[in-house]
Amino acid sequence: MLPVSFDSNDLPRALQRLMANAADAPAALPRRSFLKMAGIGGLVLGAFPHLANAQAQAQAQPAAALKPTQQPSAFVQIAANGEVTVTINRLEFGQGVQTGLPMILAEELDADWSLVRSRSGTNDAAYHDPLFGMHLTGGSNSIKNSFTQYRELGARARAMLLSAAARRWNADVATLRTEAGQVIAPDGRRLGYGELAEAAMALPVPETVRLKNPQEFRIIGQPTTRLDARAKSSGRQDFGIDMRLPGQLTAVVAHPPVFGARLSSVDDSAARAIKGVKAVLRVPLDGGAEGVAVVADGYWPAKLGRDALQLQWDTSRVEKVDSERQLAEYRQLARQPGARKFDADMSALDKAPQQLEAEFVFPYLAHVPMEPLNCTVRLSADRAEIWVGTQSAGLDAAAAARTLGLPPEKVLLQVQMAGGGFGRRFVGSSDYVVEACEIAKAARAAGLDAPVRLLWSREDDVKGGYYRPMHLHRARIGFDESGKVLAWDHTIVGQSILTGTVFESFQVKNGIDASATEGMRDPYPLPMRLTVHHPKLNVPVLWWRSVGSTHTAFVMETLLDEIARRTAQDPVAYRMALFGDQHPRHRAALQLAVDRSGYGRKQLAEGSAWGVAVHESFESVVAYVVEATLKEGQPVLQRITAGVHCNLAVNPRSVEAQVQGAAVMGMSMCLPGAAITLKDGVVEQSNFGDFTVARITDMPDIGVHIVPSAEPPTGMGEPGLPPLAPAFANAVARLTGQPQRELPFKRA
Structure with a gap:
């Protein structure tokens, strides 16, 4: 380099x-x-x-x-x-x-x-x-x-x-x-x-x-x-947040409390008086908002300067989303006609011997990577150098060039190691990169000829938007005594994440965002009518690890499990029968998980239950067989066994690590407190104290097993996440007799 x-x-x-x-x-x-x-x-x-x-x-x-x-x-x-x-x-x-x-x-x-x-x-x-x-x-x-x-x-x-x-x-x-x-x-x-x-x-x-x-x-x-294991395990690995350039300054930004709000007044006198603060700059932000950047010779004086700002915000021109009101509006929208993804005949629904109705609610989710967002910009009169951990270097470099008024060839972006991302480092608006460039430009205009490193705090990150969208699903299913589905009428309500991005032209068809429906129906041969609504709200949304499958897999795998329970069928046998001979990779992954877990052979301790789920995403199939129990009324995962079909595993050790990490992230979706909520337009969560993620004490035993294959490899960064939550939920349903309809699980 x-x-x-x-x-x-x-x-x-x-x-x-x-x-x-x-x-x-x-x-x-x-x-x-x-x-x-x-x-x-x-x-x-x-x-x-x-x-x-x-x-x-x-x-x-x-x-x-x-x-x-x-x-x-x-x-x-x-x-x-x-x-x-x-x-x-x-x-x-x-x-x-x-x-x-x-x-x-x-x-x-x-x-x-x-x-x-x-x-x-x-x-x-x-x-x-x-x-x-x-x-x-x-x-x-x-x-x-x-x-x-x-x-x-x-x-x-x-x-x-x-x-x-x-x-x-x-x-x-x-x-x-x-x-x-x-x-x-x-x-x-x-x-x-x-x-x-x-x-x-x-x-x-x-x-x-x-x-x-x-x-x-x-x-x-x-x-x-x-190759990076030794550096990371010894603390010597540098990430984007670790950038150090001669004369470098650090900037933090006071963002508006409501997305898109602008400033009414700024009193920065106390901030400017703090030792180490070099400038206080009013800068444009993502989505038409405004903010105030405090530039200092280190993070702490910049943060103290931001804390000392006296700001008044104008929120009169922006929508103030409220989670309770939003859910009521989604429920009303789900009852209305909408765009159709699948349109099977529903005439058998009302006459079906058995019927099932269900509503599912999934909240906004923050990405919260271990390394908060950051970007370092060195700006001169005719060129710019940028150091950032980005999922799309070209997109961000082009946005930087536009912001700085430079030809694209005058912007060099050096990709840095990043401490997680889960989708948050690939944003169509290049929000935090543009933010860093706006600050660098304003700092230079103010006479500060120095590189500027923008740092977001954890609170900035949790409150900073671009969440996994909130979704509501509603299903009406008719089936017979053998578990054969006769008609499945389904509605999804949730914001589109692809509209307005580079993917819209080929991923949004007939008004339906393909990422919102991925994972619905297939691989099961079900007569489904699928209606989709994409309301527009003042909450920035984005893909989140495994994207639409974060909610569609949960819906599909818990509903199928419920049909199996109602018709007294083994959930594994029921799925295998639905696969028939059309989905050998699904069969192989599920069978491997079953064999390695001891499902059907091993006697579980009293108060424990099996849970099963299988799902394909990004062309890879992951099946989970889990063991769960209740502790003081709360669901606890005891053991996870994964069967993985990703074709050729280039590095089996990395595949194992990805499934382990994805399973833990999937488990986090289930834990009480794992939700982003809004009240009068303000995000109510700010850090890990009020936005739950799995801790080491939540960690179950995990075994990962890979189906051998010499076919070209398929994706593995995301497929381990979707089936974990439904497998866990299915085990809990067997323990309690009550199906889980929400993520996160409700507190006892």
Whole structure:
């Protein structure tokens, strides 16, 4: 990675001249010259990923030119000592891509895994998601969408290293092989990758390469300790919040109590008198709101300055959402005609031998990642550098350029390690990045020529909006004595999270946000009529880990379980019968969880019960079999057994960790107090004292088991969450005889 205080004078002189020439005529940059120069001074491959576009433009055969996302130079750096540094095109915020993606590339490169390192990318086009064509970490797409991409990158680099060795030895390249970071000749001669890198990267990049058969894998599929494990476990890992630049100042912002409110008056005299406070700035905020930024030489004086502000807010022009009133309005809306997602015949509903009616309520949820939101901006007269843990570097860089009035190419965004996110670091409005840029711009105008780091407190984060939307579901189901569903009439009411985003054009059809209905009906062959309402309210909403499946899985899996109970059927057997022979991955995941849990064979202690649920999201299937009990009237999870079908598990250890974390997050949805509520437009919660998350004392025993597969991997960051809450709820229903219709569970 380039030094934080990047100065072109730090570079080799030959490379300085090359960059100067490239600035004058970027399209004329000779591809071989660039690759050769990039090897000077031990920088080797990939030292300057922001020049990947120039390399791509200068391909020898323009008609068949490789895209920036296919260029090894942007992704692989091989040092003289053989160390291989792999640049990842995603945000690492706990899901393990800084290990998984290097594993994929190193497999095809035949690298020595002990010498593999990783680093984060930038807003360069090379780091676009190869499928979506934009910078994106989300939707559990990282490994899934970049699996072939990173394999090909590794294979291309390996082919170039082989060619370089063949030239040095004057040998037939077909006679050479690679192993653990070395090229090996038939007579036993060896050359390390570090010895060959400079020459290799001066060679043409092959457009087509042979990829390994999965049977040849020696890195992919092996349980592997994460590359960042030691740094994180020892407290030495730097995150975006840890940015330190010479002369850096810190800013905190007084946000309005009601979303979108503006200032009536500001008395900042007491704030300005606090030692360390450098400026108090009135700045525009997300959604047309206003706020006051206090800029100081550290977080604490900035916070004290904010506490000392005397502010009057004008809330007369904005809606003041109230949770109780909102629920009543949702109930009324659910009774009205709306847009239809499914439209099966409902004529059998009223005549069905058995009927079931249910209403479900799901509250707003905050993301509350361990690391609160932050962004550091260094602004000069004609350019900006930004350091932030972002799920969409390009989107945020473009928003920064607009805010700062700079051409996009004058904004360099360095992606930082993030301490969690769960969707909150990918916002269509780039709210906190724009906020940081507004502050940096105002600070510079006030004479502060220094980098500014914006920090949100935990309270800012909890009250700061962009929640998982509140939803109401209403279902009427008719079924017979065998449990066959004859008609299922269903209504969903909740805000759209995709309207107004880059995904609206292909994810919002006929007025229905696809993320609100994902997980409904399938994989079960049910005659369903599904009606959807998307009211607009003054509460910013966003995807939250596993998105629509956070509520649809709960509804589907608890209702099916209730039908099984009413018709005296085993819940596992009932689901297996519904799957038939159409859903082998669901069957395999559920059967694995059943087998490993001892369900149906093991005798549970008195006062304990089994709970079962299975759900597919992001193309992966997770089944849970849980054991639960009641303690002083409150549900307690004792044990969780997961069966996972994610096709090929690149790093089984990461899959296990993701399911464990998702299960705990799913359990948090059930705990009393896990809700964001509003009163007269003001969010009532502010920190972990009044917004519940699972603690270590809530942690049950968790066993994670993966169905073996050699098929291309599917997503795993999110699929472990949706089925946990319904499995828990189903166990509680068996203990109490009462189905759970709300999340979080009501207190006893």
